[in-house]
Every structure is written in C-alpha cells, then in structure tokens.
Amino acid sequence: MAGNPRNGRRYRTLCAWLRAQHLPCWLCGREIGYELDARHPLSFTLDHLVPLSRGGQLLDPANARAAHRRCNSSRGNRARPSPTVAPQRASRRW
Ligand SMILES: [Zn+2]
Numbered sequence: 001m002a003g004n005p006r007n008g009r010r011y012r013t014l015c016a017w018l019r020a021q022h023l024p025c026w027l028c029g030r031e032i033g034y035e036l037d038a039r040h041p042l043s044f045t046l047d048h049l050v051p052l053s054r055g056g057q058l059l060d061p062a063n064a065r066a067a068h069r070r071c072n073s074s075r076g077n078r079a080r081p082s083p084t085v086a087p088q089r090a091s092r093r094w
Helices: 009-020 069-077 086-091
Strands: 044-048 064-068
Touching: 009 044, 009 064, 044 069, 064 069
Parallel strands: none
Antiparallel strands: 044 064
16 A cells, blocks of 8 residues: 555545544543644544554544544553543443
8 A cells, every 4th residue: 555544535534424423532432622623632533443553444434433632642652441441342342
C-alpha cells in the first residue's frame, strides 16, 4: 500500500461517517464535543476497537469507534486498559 492511508479519501469518509452519528465516547461513555476545535481534549477522534498495532483494520467501520481526543491518547499511552474500560468487555462478543 502506497502512502499514508490516514490521509486517504476512504479514511476521511470513515471519519465523517462516524462523526455524523454523534455517538458518545466509547472509552468513558460521555458525550463528545463534536462542535469543538480538533485540538480540544474533548473533541472527536476516530479510535480503533482493535489497535492497528494488533492487526486492527484502519478502514473497517466495524473497527471504528468515536472517542474523545483525551481518552484516545491516554489509552494509546497505557500498556493495559484502565478499569473504566473493563465493563464494556461484557457486551462484546469474541
Ligand atoms: Zn472519553
């Protein structure tokens, strides 16, 4: 695959599709400030259910989740999931 797929049209389309749903943050369950500036910690970011580093698909809508910028980056910096994320495992099918 050539180039950075995050700059691609399909990735931007996926972002717009997810953004339009106005879902709460999948990490903390609170509403996301969809109208906020992209640099705001509570603004919308596209997160991935299965991290790309673990084989998750960048462009798969089923792997895309809405998250706060703050939650997305703090999750990425942690080696293991925080306790607040754990309850969501119950509703997940493996
Ligand atoms: Zn959040």
